[in-house]
Amino acid sequence: MTQPSILLDGLPVPFVDGQTIMDAAMAADIFIPHLCHHPEFKPQGSCKLCTVKANGRYVSACTLPARDGMEVENNSPDLNDKRRTLLQMLFVEGNHFCPSCEKSGNCMLQALAYELEMLSPHFDQFYPNRAVDASHPEVLLDFNRCILCELCVRASRDVDRKSVFSLSGRGIDKHLIVNAESGRLADTDFSWADKAAHVCPVGVILKKRSGFAVPIGKRRYDVEPIGMQVERLAARSADEES
Amino acid sequence: MSEECFDAEELEELLRPVVERHNGEPLQLVQILREAQEVVGYLPAALLTATARALKLPRAQVEGVAGFYSFFHLTPPGRYRVLFSDNITDRMLGSGELLDRLCNKLWVERRKLSEDGLVSVDTTSCTGMCDQGPALLVNGQPLTRLSGERIDRISELIRAQLPLGDWPAEYFRVEDNIRRRDTLLSAEWPAGEALRAAIARGSEAMLAEMKLSNLRGRGGAGFTTAIKWESARRAACHTEADAQAGARYVICNADEGEPGTFKDRVLLSSYPDLVFDGLSVAGFTIGARKGLIYLRGEYAYLLPALRENLERRRRSGLLGRAVGGEVGLDFEIDIHLGAGAYVCGEETALLESLEGKRGIPRIRPPFPVTAGYRGQPTVVNNVETLCKAALIAIRGGAWFAGLGTKQSTGSKLLSISGDVEMPGIYEYPFGVSVEQVLQDCGAGNAQAVQVSGPSGVCLAMHEFSRSIAFEDVPTAGAFMVFGSHRDMFEVARNFAHFFKHESCGFCTPCRVGTSLVANCMDKIGKGLGTQYEINQIFKIHRLLHAASHCGLGQAACNPLFDTLQKFRPAYERRLCSLDFEPAFDLDQALAAARQMTGRDDPAAHFGFAARLPGVAS
Ligand SMILES: Cc1cc2nc3c(=O)[nH]c(=O)nc-3n(C[C@H](O)[C@H](O)[C@H](O)COP(=O)(O)O)c2cc1C
Ligand code: SF4
Ligand code: SF4
Numbered sequence: 001m002t003q004p005s006i007l008l009d010g011l012p013v014p015f016v017d018g019q020t021i022m023d024a025a026m027a028a029d030i031f032i033p034h035l036c037h038h039p040e041f042k043p044q045g046s047c048k049l050c051t052v053k054a055n056g057r058y059v060s061a062c063t064l065p066a067r068d069g070m071e072v073e074n075n076s077p078d079l080n081d082k083r084r085t086l087l088q089m090l091f092v093e094g095n096h097f098c099p100s101c102e103k104s105g106n107c108m109l110q111a112l113a114y115e116l117e118m119l120s121p122h123f124d125q126f127y128p129n130r131a132v133d134a135s136h137p138e139v140l141l142d143f144n145r146c147i148l149c150e151l152c153v154r155a156s157r158d159v160d161r162k163s164v165f166s167l168s169g170r171g172i173d174k175h176l177i178v179n180a181e182s183g184r185l186a187d188t189d190f191s192w193a194d195k196a197a198h199v200c201p202v203g204v205i206l207k208k209r210s211g212f213a214v215p216i217g218k219r220r221y222d223v224e225p226i227g228m229q230v231e232r233l234a235a236r237s238a239d240e241e242s
Numbered sequence: 243m244s245e246e247c248f249d250a251e252e253l254e255e256l257l258r259p260v261v262e263r264h265n266g267e268p269l270q271l272v273q274i275l276r277e278a279q280e281v282v283g284y285l286p287a288a289l290l291t292a293t294a295r296a297l298k299l300p301r302a303q304v305e306g307v308a309g310f311y312s313f314f315h316l317t318p319p320g321r322y323r324v325l326f327s328d329n330i331t332d333r334m335l336g337s338g339e340l341l342d343r344l345c346n347k348l349w350v351e352r353r354k355l356s357e358d359g360l361v362s363v364d365t366t367s368c369t370g371m372c373d374q375g376p377a378l379l380v381n382g383q384p385l386t387r388l389s390g391e392r393i394d395r396i397s398e399l400i401r402a403q404l405p406l407g408d409w410p411a412e413y414f415r416v417e418d419n420i421r422r423r424d425t426l427l428s429a430e431w432p433a434g435e436a437l438r439a440a441i442a443r444g445s446e447a448m449l450a451e452m453k454l455s456n457l458r459g460r461g462g463a464g465f466t467t468a469i470k471w472e473s474a475r476r477a478a479c480h481t482e483a484d485a486q487a488g489a490r491y492v493i494c495n496a497d498e499g500e501p502g503t504f505k506d507r508v509l510l511s512s513y514p515d516l517v518f519d520g521l522s523v524a525g526f527t528i529g530a531r532k533g534l535i536y537l538r539g540e541y542a543y544l545l546p547a548l549r550e551n552l553e554r555r556r557r558s559g560l561l562g563r564a565v566g567g568e569v570g571l572d573f574e575i576d577i578h579l580g581a582g583a584y585v586c587g588e589e590t591a592l593l594e595s596l597e598g599k600r601g602i603p604r605i606r607p608p609f610p611v612t613a614g615y616r617g618q619p620t621v622v623n624n625v626e627t628l629c630k631a632a633l634i635a636i637r638g639g640a641w642f643a644g645l646g647t648k649q650s651t652g653s654k655l656l657s658i659s660g661d662v663e664m665p666g667i668y669e670y671p672f673g674v675s676v677e678q679v680l681q682d683c684g685a686g687n688a689q690a691v692q693v694s695g696p697s698g699v700c701l702a703m704h705e706f707s708r709s710i711a712f713e714d715v716p717t718a719g720a721f722m723v724f725g726s727h728r729d730m731f732e733v734a735r736n737f738a739h740f741f742k743h744e745s746c747g748f749c750t751p752c753r754v755g756t757s758l759v760a761n762c763m764d765k766i767g768k769g770l771g772t773q774y775e776i777n778q779i780f781k782i783h784r785l786l787h788a789a790s791h792c793g794l795g796q797a798a799c800n801p802l803f804d805t806l807q808k809f810r811p812a813y814e815r816r817l818c819s820l821d822f823e824p825a826f827d828l829d830q831a832l833a834a835a836r837q838m839t840g841r842d843d844p845a846a847h848f849g850f851a852a853r854l855p856g857v858a859s
């Protein structure tokens with residue numbers, strides 16, 4: 001029997017049963033933009049950056065199982081335009097001041113914005129009022145940058161078995177909360193050794209007193225665009241920073 | 243402040259019987275929070291902690307659920323909590339002025355708790371009383387047909403702190419307003435008739451009748467009911483033991499959240515046995531032992547009568563063990579209450595909510611027919627669909643297929659509201675023209691009809707010859723009529739805010755996009771909009787349609803798109819120029835500074851306003 005495959009932008013890409021379009025693409029070293037996806041965790045399907053067209057229908061590559069003969073459009077002006085708009089939405093929804101952010105250069109949101117040539121946030125900024133949580137001895141939470149990808153939620157629940165993080169609120173008021181009546185990270189059992197401490201794709205969960213060890217300009221996505229780093233992205237394990 | 247202080251022990255005391263009633267089952271979390279809130283008045287932080295402990299759930303998960311639903315309160319909401327229904331039809335009947343009037347009378351600010359903790363006044367999404375609005379909910383009880391006079395009286399009743407039970411009963415009267423009956427609304431079968439008919443046919447034959455009937459779902463998507471039932475009947479349960487135990491589920495979707503829809507309310511209040519029979523027939527056909535009704539929180543007032551009816555059915559052998567005298571045929575029905583979230587009408591969000599979680603639509607596949615409630619094969623059907631199934635059990639599939647049109651068999655209930663003489667429920671065979679409907683309900687000067695609610699389609703006059711049917715204008719039932727004097731821009735703006743308020747927030751396009759378009763509409767409404775905003779709306783519409791996770795986001799810009807296509811002048815009248823204008827109003831931003839310094843001279847203003855002497859802001 002021949003291995004089943006999908007046709008990704010005209011290229012045959014093999015897959016094994018149970019793999020999603022994203023899994024198949026990553027295994028073949030093909031980049032599909034993504035933020036909430038991480039190979040170590042259960043697919044979530046919320047950021048919608050991975051939106052592709054499968055047999056003419058818009059779907060999320062990270063959640064849709066691949067099917068033999070499926071024709072998938074990925075790197076097209078239409079899709080990249082939609083992804084750019086999604087990035088702009090994520091930027092204006094939070095407060096992202098890249099130049100003063102410790103994650104700059106290592107941040108997937110920023111890297112994707114470069115990759116997809118997002119030149120401006122385009123929409124009016126929401127400027128939400130989100131307080132920083134500096135209560136924990138080791139870790140700072142800067143919610144201003146949270147893109148609600150739930151990677152920390154999944155890591156803490158499924159790997160650390162602590163459920164330190166969760167989401168509350170609805171719609172545009174949705175926000176990250178921690179597992180304490182006080183609402184403070186210091187009052188949870190969170191620790192820097194947790195998987196959840198190392199999965200944030202942006203600059204929310206930061207180690208205190210260790211900023212800017214690698215200078216800006218020499219960081220992960222400064223040296224090579226994210227679209228060229230599929231192999232590393234695919235090999236990410238839960239305890240390695242995204 | 244009225245921040246009442248409960249100590250942790252006291253709260254645990256209050257919580258214990260609630261948790262015990264639900265056997266400490268974490269899947270019952272939404273029900274437990276609802277009942278706990280009824281006892282305590284709101285959900286203080288310590289109560290969430292106690293609930294988490296009692297159910298062995300992470301506290302953050304409990305808080306996340308409590309924070310999702312509109313009717314859960316993390317801070318004290320006022321001993322009288324007044325929520326005005328904010329559908330466009332309520333607004334057209336003057337709900338905005340009535341809300342202001344009540345606030346004035348009570349000396350409260352909208353959305354703010356009064357100083358003495360007595361009362362809070364706010365709005366809520368459509369409460370399903372559009373044919374007898376303006377309407378409001380006070381502590382969850384619906385009040386209909388509001389008028390200035392009633393509002394004044396209500397403010398007195400609140401100030402006198404009279405319990406709701408002592409308010410005039412007339413205020414709480416909810417009418418059926420059935421205006422046109424066809425096969426469903428003229429049915430007069432005794433309770434259990436349909437179930438007995440199905441049992442007499444046998445489950446295999448019942449399914450064959452369903453196929454013959456070609457019944458399609460009445461909840462919106464129009465999926466063929468027989469295919470759903472057959473898939474769930476065939477799908478494997480988790481384990482063989484589960485299959486033996488009948489671990490399949492049938493669920494009646496009574497969330498009826500689409501603004502302008504109220505036909506399920508009438509079926510539940512006046513045809514409950516038909517609903518229960520339909521649910522039982524579905525359960526019998528797919529081999530389920532349990533039926534669940536997901537009743538929207540706004541309809542909580544129906545609960546006592548529905549529970550009583552279930553008790554009656556139990557006594558007459560229509561529920562429980564050996565249903566209809568058939569040994570081995572067991573069937574139970576439970577009612578779950580929602581807590582204010584339109585998205586929970588989406589069938590997979592509904593399942594999440596039934597399982598005590600945040601109402602976030604699931605990733606599909608798998609579909610509920612293979613992995614639904616508790617991961618088992620599950621059928622979710624609309625209230626009206628189930629009533630139709632009951633009729634098919636009695637009268638057969640061929641009879642049903644002979645009604646309506648070929649692709650849309652049977653009849654459809656329409657919930658008609660807006661600028662008509664006789665709002666209410668109209669039952670028509672599928673295929674009826676919009677024109678005919680308008681004529682029957684007395685819509686003299688209609689310029690537009692919003693069919694199937696904000697997620698549906700807005701028809702303009704030249705489309706009134708089209709017909710109500712899946713193959714032409716499909717509908718879940720809402721039919722809101724707008725007379726020629728109405729401003730279609732304001733209609734669309736109301737809908738934009740509805741979607742913004744109801745987005746579950748799971749996916750980026752819907753979460754952020756619904757806010758962006760609502761802001762665009764407000765900007766245009768203030769006369770600050772330009773062609774730029776219009777283009778923006780089109781762009782966001784395309785994105786939401788393509789990339790949203792569920793039907794809510796996909797449809798969220800439909801009303802804007804339709805009105806922009808068909809009622810463009812309503813927008814263009816408001817545009818200030820064809821170029822970009824920043825949403826940020828510099829002059830407005832200075833208002834606080836002006837107030838503090840007591841200045842209002844031209845030099846204290848910016849831009850256009852600076853040129854007008856004495857503009858008070
Ligand atoms: C945002 C959203 C809200 C919905 N609300 C309802 C509802 O209130 N009642 C309903 O029956 N179906 C609703 N639906 C449709 C359901 O997902 C589902 O299709 C329906 O319950 C299936 O029943 P039917 O086949 O009998 O129509 C909604 C869908 C979406 C996307
Ligand atoms: S999190 Fe990323 S995008 Fe946000 S401010 Fe930091 S570097 Fe910029
Ligand atoms: S903190 Fe980081 S990992 Fe967690 S949801 Fe926000 S962006 Fe995602």
Ligand code: FES
Pocket residue numbers: 033034035036037044045046047048049050051060061062063
């Ligand atoms: S990566 Fe697929 S939705 Fe986020």
Ligand code: FES
Pocket residue numbers: 585745746747748749750751752753790791792793794795796
């Ligand atoms: S937030 Fe519900 S569809 Fe996107």
